[in-house]
Amino acid sequence: xxxxxxxxxxxxxxxxxxxxxLKFVMLxxxxxxxxxxxxxxxxxxxxxxxxxxxxxxxxxxxxMLDREDIxxxxxxxxxxxxxxxx
Amino acid sequence: xxxxxxxxxxxxxxxxxxxxxLKFVMLxxxxxxxxxxxxxxxxxxxxxxxxxxxxxxxxxxxxMLDREDIxxxxxxxxxxxxxxxx
Amino acid sequence: xxxxxxxxxxxxxxxxxxxxxLKFVMLxxxxxxxxxxxxxxxxxxxxxxxxxxxxxxxxxxxxMLDREDIxxxxxxxxxxxxxxxx
Amino acid sequence: xxxxxxxxxxxxxxxxxxxxxLKFVMLxxxxxxxxxxxxxxxxxxxxxxxxxxxxxxxxxxxxMLDREDIxxxxxxxxxxxxxxxx
Amino acid sequence: xxxxxxxxxxxxxxxxxxxxxLKFVMLxxxxxxxxxxxxxxxxxxxxxxxxxxxxxxxxxxxxMLDREDIxxxxxxxxxxxxxxxx
Numbered sequence: 536x537x538x539x540x541x542x543x544x545x546x547x548x549x550x551x552x553x554x555x556x557l558k559f560v561m562l563x564x565x566x567x568x569x570x571x572x573x574x575x576x577x578x579x580x581x582x583x584x585x586x587x588x589x590x591x592x593x594x595x596x597x598x599m600l601d602r603e604d605i606x607x608x609x610x611x612x613x614x615x616x617x618x619x620x621x
Numbered sequence: 622x623x624x625x626x627x628x629x630x631x632x633x634x635x636x637x638x639x640x641x642x643l644k645f646v647m648l649x650x651x652x653x654x655x656x657x658x659x660x661x662x663x664x665x666x667x668x669x670x671x672x673x674x675x676x677x678x679x680x681x682x683x684x685m686l687d688r689e690d691i692x693x694x695x696x697x698x699x700x701x702x703x704x705x706x707x
Numbered sequence: 708x709x710x711x712x713x714x715x716x717x718x719x720x721x722x723x724x725x726x727x728x729l730k731f732v733m734l735x736x737x738x739x740x741x742x743x744x745x746x747x748x749x750x751x752x753x754x755x756x757x758x759x760x761x762x763x764x765x766x767x768x769x770x771m772l773d774r775e776d777i778x779x780x781x782x783x784x785x786x787x788x789x790x791x792x793x
Numbered sequence: 794x795x796x797x798x799x800x801x802x803x804x805x806x807x808x809x810x811x812x813x814x815l816k817f818v819m820l821x822x823x824x825x826x827x828x829x830x831x832x833x834x835x836x837x838x839x840x841x842x843x844x845x846x847x848x849x850x851x852x853x854x855x856x857m858l859d860r861e862d863i864x865x866x867x868x869x870x871x872x873x874x875x876x877x878x879x
Numbered sequence: 880x881x882x883x884x885x886x887x888x889x890x891x892x893x894x895x896x897x898x899x900x901l902k903f904v905m906l907x908x909x910x911x912x913x914x915x916x917x918x919x920x921x922x923x924x925x926x927x928x929x930x931x932x933x934x935x936x937x938x939x940x941x942x943m944l945d946r947e948d949i950x951x952x953x954x955x956x957x958x959x960x961x962x963x964x965x
Contacts, residue, residue, distance in 0.1 A: 536817075536832065536833040537833065544705075545624070548702055549666060549700045550675070550698060550699030550700070551685055551698045554699060561624070561707045567822075568829035569830045570654070571653050571654035572654045573623075573624060574623060575622040575675055580808070593680070593681075593852065594681065594851070595851075595865055595866040597681060598864040606677040606681050608682075609622055610864060612809045612864045613805035613809060614806075616806055618804075619802075619804040621803065628793060629792070629793055631710070632790075633788060635785065635786045636761070636785030637752070637771055639770075640784060640785060647710070650739075657739050658741045659709075660708065682767070683767060692763040692768060692771035693708070693763065694763050694764050694765050714965060716963075717882070717963060718959070719957035719959050721924060723924070723943055726956060731880075744911045744912045744913045745881075745882060745909070745914075746881060747880040748880070765938070778940060779935065779939055780880055780935050780939040781880055825908075826908075826913070826914070826916045827916045828917075838894070847894070849952050853938060853941060856897075856941075857895055870894060870895045872892075874890040877888075879886060
């Protein structure tokens, strides 16, 4: 998984029918040589801007949504505790 | 998912039979340390050149097309609203 | 998918039994910040050296070969038309 | 797989129900041009901080946990012997 | 797939039960802008140090081992002929 920081919500009016109702956020990858890379993830946990999150990517992301038919390749699976240092 | 900008259509006369009829576009990854990377995605939503889109990659891309038998690893799943900043 | 240029054939006498008879080519990724990366793909379309191709990667690559049991993660799915600019 | 060094545990109180009880660690990729990249993996082997581990990513990571329904894309599958040089 | 050079064997005494008996090697990615990246792959072909190999990654790697239950994401699928230039 990847550690990332929530930047902002991403709004998309024209999108796949199966994605209607899902919240999307822009994330910035945290720390290390890959820092600063941007990615978009679905968020069903309710992460707020500025929070650090754990992001699961690939086919495993669909497992978070309990739906095998959805075109999603990244999803927030947890919010990193504020006092957790890395 | 990845945020990207639609550059141009990609034309391929000699291609897999299962891809006939699909529209392909060249995309440029937006923002962050991965910016400028190019990728090709299938587009069933009808994104125009210059529009910013959400791209789903990997096995999840096949879910957008409702076809498990198609050799596609990237597809546009949404168009980012024009007034959405990131 | 990725746009790449066919460099050369790759010969491997000692390989997995399931790969016997498949043609492999070395590809160079085209354009953008990822340009110059090398990868090997199976080719069932018959692309020639110097041609620009569309490459599908990951589990979707197996869909091109209609065989679920084959250890292949990249395959040429189309040849980009010569007059297609990007 | 990737060779990485265990940095620290990652704590997440608000996370997917299916992840409760799993231990997560921050890893730093070792050696080569990808060195320094950070990633988070599930650990069921009990690796300690400073140990070098083998990390399996993608859909294969779910095989380590014997659970197909879990949103995990990286897991420690082995601890590299101390006297193993690379 | 990726072209890589076999560096050395990787020894791991504490590892997943399903991996016991498998040989692991450290590989260095060859050529192009991704050169020098290190990765670990399972080897069932018997590649020796210094040999150039074709590596298959992701879910397709499991196909090489005929076992769907194994946490492996990279495997050597062929040895590149010595007189093959690239």
